[in-house]
Amino acid sequence: MAPKKRLAILAALDCFSETGFDGTSTKMIAQRAGIGEATIFRHFPTKRDLLLRLAAPVIRHILTPAAEQQAVALLDQHRDEPRLILREVMLSRLAFMTHYEPLVRILFQEALVNRELRDLIVAEATPLFQQLTEVVGIMGPVTPTDRERFFRTVGSLIAGYFIHRSILQPERDWDDAAEVDGMLAILFDGIGPKG
Amino acid sequence: MAPKKRLAILAALDCFSETGFDGTSTKMIAQRAGIGEATIFRHFPTKRDLLLRLAAPVIRHILTPAAEQQAVALLDQHRDEPRLILREVMLSRLAFMTHYEPLVRILFQEALVNRELRDLIVAEATPLFQQLTEVVGIMGPVTPTDRERFFRTVGSLIAGYFIHRSILQPERDWDDAAEVDGMLAILFDGIGPKG
Amino acid sequence: MAPKKRLAILAALDCFSETGFDGTSTKMIAQRAGIGEATIFRHFPTKRDLLLRLAAPVIRHILTPAAEQQAVALLDQHRDEPRLILREVMLSRLAFMTHYEPLVRILFQEALVNRELRDLIVAEATPLFQQLTEVVGIMGPVTPTDRERFFRTVGSLIAGYFIHRSILQPERDWDDAAEVDGMLAILFDGIGPKG
Amino acid sequence: MAPKKRLAILAALDCFSETGFDGTSTKMIAQRAGIGEATIFRHFPTKRDLLLRLAAPVIRHILTPAAEQQAVALLDQHRDEPRLILREVMLSRLAFMTHYEPLVRILFQEALVNRELRDLIVAEATPLFQQLTEVVGIMGPVTPTDRERFFRTVGSLIAGYFIHRSILQPERDWDDAAEVDGMLAILFDGIGPKG
DNA sequence: GATGAATGAGGTTTCATTCAT
DNA sequence: TATGAATGAAACCTCATTCAT
Numbered sequence: 018m019a020p021k022k023r024l025a026i027l028a029a030l031d032c033f034s035e036t037g038f039d040g041t042s043t044k045m046i047a048q049r050a051g052i053g054e055a056t057i058f059r060h061f062p063t064k065r066d067l068l069l070r071l072a073a074p075v076i077r078h079i080l081t082p083a084a085e086q087q088a089v090a091l092l093d094q095h096r097d098e099p100r101l102i103l104r105e106v107m108l109s110r111l112a113f114m115t116h117y118e119p120l121v122r123i124l125f126q127e128a129l130v131n132r133e134l135r136d137l138i139v140a141e142a143t144p145l146f147q148q149l150t151e152v153v154g155i156m157g158p159v160t161p162t163d164r165e166r167f168f169r170t171v172g173s174l175i176a177g178y179f180i181h182r183s184i185l186q187p188e189r190d191w192d193d194a195a196e197v198d199g200m201l202a203i204l205f206d207g208i209g210p211k212g
Numbered sequence: 213m214a215p216k217k218r219l220a221i222l223a224a225l226d227c228f229s230e231t232g233f234d235g236t237s238t239k240m241i242a243q244r245a246g247i248g249e250a251t252i253f254r255h256f257p258t259k260r261d262l263l264l265r266l267a268a269p270v271i272r273h274i275l276t277p278a279a280e281q282q283a284v285a286l287l288d289q290h291r292d293e294p295r296l297i298l299r300e301v302m303l304s305r306l307a308f309m310t311h312y313e314p315l316v317r318i319l320f321q322e323a324l325v326n327r328e329l330r331d332l333i334v335a336e337a338t339p340l341f342q343q344l345t346e347v348v349g350i351m352g353p354v355t356p357t358d359r360e361r362f363f364r365t366v367g368s369l370i371a372g373y374f375i376h377r378s379i380l381q382p383e384r385d386w387d388d389a390a391e392v393d394g395m396l397a398i399l400f401d402g403i404g405p406k407g
Numbered sequence: 408m409a410p411k412k413r414l415a416i417l418a419a420l421d422c423f424s425e426t427g428f429d430g431t432s433t434k435m436i437a438q439r440a441g442i443g444e445a446t447i448f449r450h451f452p453t454k455r456d457l458l459l460r461l462a463a464p465v466i467r468h469i470l471t472p473a474a475e476q477q478a479v480a481l482l483d484q485h486r487d488e489p490r491l492i493l494r495e496v497m498l499s500r501l502a503f504m505t506h507y508e509p510l511v512r513i514l515f516q517e518a519l520v521n522r523e524l525r526d527l528i529v530a531e532a533t534p535l536f537q538q539l540t541e542v543v544g545i546m547g548p549v550t551p552t553d554r555e556r557f558f559r560t561v562g563s564l565i566a567g568y569f570i571h572r573s574i575l576q577p578e579r580d581w582d583d584a585a586e587v588d589g590m591l592a593i594l595f596d597g598i599g600p601k602g
Numbered sequence: 603m604a605p606k607k608r609l610a611i612l613a614a615l616d617c618f619s620e621t622g623f624d625g626t627s628t629k630m631i632a633q634r635a636g637i638g639e640a641t642i643f644r645h646f647p648t649k650r651d652l653l654l655r656l657a658a659p660v661i662r663h664i665l666t667p668a669a670e671q672q673a674v675a676l677l678d679q680h681r682d683e684p685r686l687i688l689r690e691v692m693l694s695r696l697a698f699m700t701h702y703e704p705l706v707r708i709l710f711q712e713a714l715v716n717r718e719l720r721d722l723i724v725a726e727a728t729p730l731f732q733q734l735t736e737v738v739g740i741m742g743p744v745t746p747t748d749r750e751r752f753f754r755t756v757g758s759l760i761a762g763y764f765i766h767r768s769i770l771q772p773e774r775d776w777d778d779a780a781e782v783d784g785m786l787a788i789l790f791d792g793i794g795p796k797g
Numbered sequence: 798g799a800t801g802a803a804t805g806a807g808g809t810t811t812c813a814t815t816c817a818t
Numbered sequence: 819t820a821t822g823a824a825t826g827a828a829a830c831c832t833c834a835t836t837c838a839t
Contacts (some may be wrong), residue, residue, distance in 0.1 A: 628810085
């Protein structure tokens with residue numbers, strides 16, 4: 018890949034995650050990248066394409082297979098300890114989101130507004146869910162409805178924690194492992210005295 | 213309140229929810245409201261102020277008074293059935309969000325990028341949490357950490373469901389009550405083979 | 408005069424002298440005056456009229472007659488000491504300009520661009536010059552050309568000093584009497600060893 | 603320099619001098635220059651910057667190098683005739699101001715309101731004054747105070763004449779040389795019956 | 798007399814994008 | 819490949835002024 022193209026992508030990543038897609042101008046990206054504004058358009062026909070080009074590989078090539086492979090591997094090792102499996106998956110997903118934090122912010126943001134991006138995410142998530150059916154079955158949920166709720170619950174918990182930790186109160190000291198354990202406690206045992 | 217000011221707010225609400233904040237021009241708002249563009253700026257110093265002015269009451273109404281009053285009333289009636297109380301609260305919050313769905317979508321989106329909006333939300337949420345301490349205590353969580361996790365969990369579940377239902381798959385038929393019961397089941401009893 | 412009209416004039420005076428005529432909006436004037444913007448237009452058909460209304464009385468009723476009367480009186484007292492006469496006139500003009508400093512600033516500024524204002528000034532200055540013919544004659548210049556140069560010289564010296572003192576270096580401590588004496592020394596005796 | 607940038611500067615010069623800074627819109631400049639309005643802002647971040655960019659070289663050329671070099675050269679040739687030296691300097695300065703008359707008018711006007719412009723002028727004038735110390739010393743003024751008064755006097759006389767000639771009575775026929783001689787007569791010998 | 802509301806016209810500036818080099 | 823120059827379109831916002839109350 019042309020070196021300036023790489024610079025453009027990296028700069029766009031930073032800018033989009035800080036100011037949002039519409040709040041970022043191609044001029045800002047060019048300045049941040051230290052390249053000419055026109056160079057961006059040599060590599061991406063459109064600003065929108067730059068965003069998709071940014072998001073697609075993460076969504077497609079990294080998120081899905083990694084999670085899948087990991088889950089399968091864990092499944093083999095700890096078939097009788099579903100809670101441990103889920104713990105590892107959640108922690109690794111969280112680590113991944115933390116590593117790509119700017120991009121994840123973009124996805125949260127833009128997906129709410131950008132249908133293309135949303136479709137891309139949904140399209141990539143669906144097969145993952147299918148492949149994780151077995152793992153989930155071990156944990157309890159068996160009907161499709163229950164499985165969907167399970168996925169949504171786990172996703173909501175992680176996303177909610179990520180937003181709280183990285184966006185709402187980024188200055189606090191956070192202990193990811195402890196928080197994930199807290200989520201698991203609720204998820205598996207429920208809350209409260211009668212939980 | 214000046215009648216055209218009202219028109220401006222309503223039109224802005226529609227426009228923002230359809231095209232997003234940055235995707236909406238003040239001209240569009242003025243045309244939709246049937247007023248002069250300058251009129252908008254007589255009443256709101258800035259387009260951004262218009263958004264905040266729009267968001268503030270909804271945020272306040274979503275979070276604070278309704279929830280508080282309702283919770284207290286429910287608490288008196290069903291002091292021994294915390295799960296019922298929470299069910300009512302969640303359903304009414306969900307109904308409210310559904311009613312203001314376009315605006316809520318804007319809030320989700322913009323809050324990720326707009327610090328002012330974020331601060332406004334946090335400012336409105338804080339007193340609510342304090343006032344709900346007692347209710348939550350009945351349900352189980354007593355330490356501050358546990359309470360925080362409880363709030364985050366409930367918030368994440370509702371928000372996650374709202375996004376799934378209203379944004380990701382709005383074409384599906386949803387049964388809010390059933391889904392809330394699903395959330396409560398997990399929240400109180402956890403999942404798992406014996407859940 | 409209606410009290411709010413007075414407030415408007417005073418506020419306009421301040422604003423114009425600080426930011427210039429074009430740089431001042433009627434909104435700024437209204438805010439500074441603590442009155443409604445529309446009130447200004449009840450009293451002055453136009454922003455431009457407000458400026459003229461501001462400038463005219465000073466130019467017409469104050470500058471001219473005062474100088475004239477004063478010169479005549481001095482002439483009677485010190486007929487044989489023209490330098491003393493001029494000293495008094497210059498000092499009093501300077502004091503006057505200092506007293507109305509904001510307005511004088513406006514005149515300097517706007518007269519360069521505003522023909523109406525310029526004409527008003529020229530129209531009021533002409534008779535003054537004619538009436539001062541005798542005084543000037545005593546000092547030396549007798550031909551019309553010489554008189555004109557004399558007036559221009561004195562005017563330039565005072566205006567130049569005023570601008571230096573009040574606009575370029577307002578923070579310095581200035582001794583008006585000493586500076587006027589310096590001007591007179593040059594004006595009457597010239598500079599330098601051979602002067 | 604980009605050709606359209608040059609066009610923009612020239613058009614701005616014309617427009618500003620005809621309608622003043624605030625009275626000129628960037629659209630007018632663009633039309634007069636035959637370029638797109640956005641082109642102006644590619645080359646000058648702000649309309650105000652365009653003015654400063656316009657003014658800086660003229661101020662510099664009016665004040666510093668020409669005057670300095672010329673004065674030094676004249677000093678060598680006519681060391682014993684300071685009046686001749688000053689005559690040449692004044693005439694050449696006047697010629698220069700006449701050549702850039704429109705811009706000079708803007709400078710007079712804007713400098714009264716625009717601090718940046720004022721600072722620019724002061725910044726350019728200061729070194730000139732320092733370098734002219736020797737020349738001035740020959741003419742008489744030796745103390746710093748006297749020198750300052752001398753500079754102010756010469757400046758006031760030239761500016762006053764320029765304004766009279768070019769703004770107040772531009773329709774008259776003027777003889778610059780004769781008028782400068784008149785100024786010099788006053789400056790060196792003073793007025794008065796024996797002057 | 799006083800003003801809040803309202804606005805058409807127009808201001809400066811930004812934007813994504815094209816093109817010649 | 820890379821970019822400075824260029825721009826039409828449109829953005830947000832300001833202005834002097836009118837009008838109903």
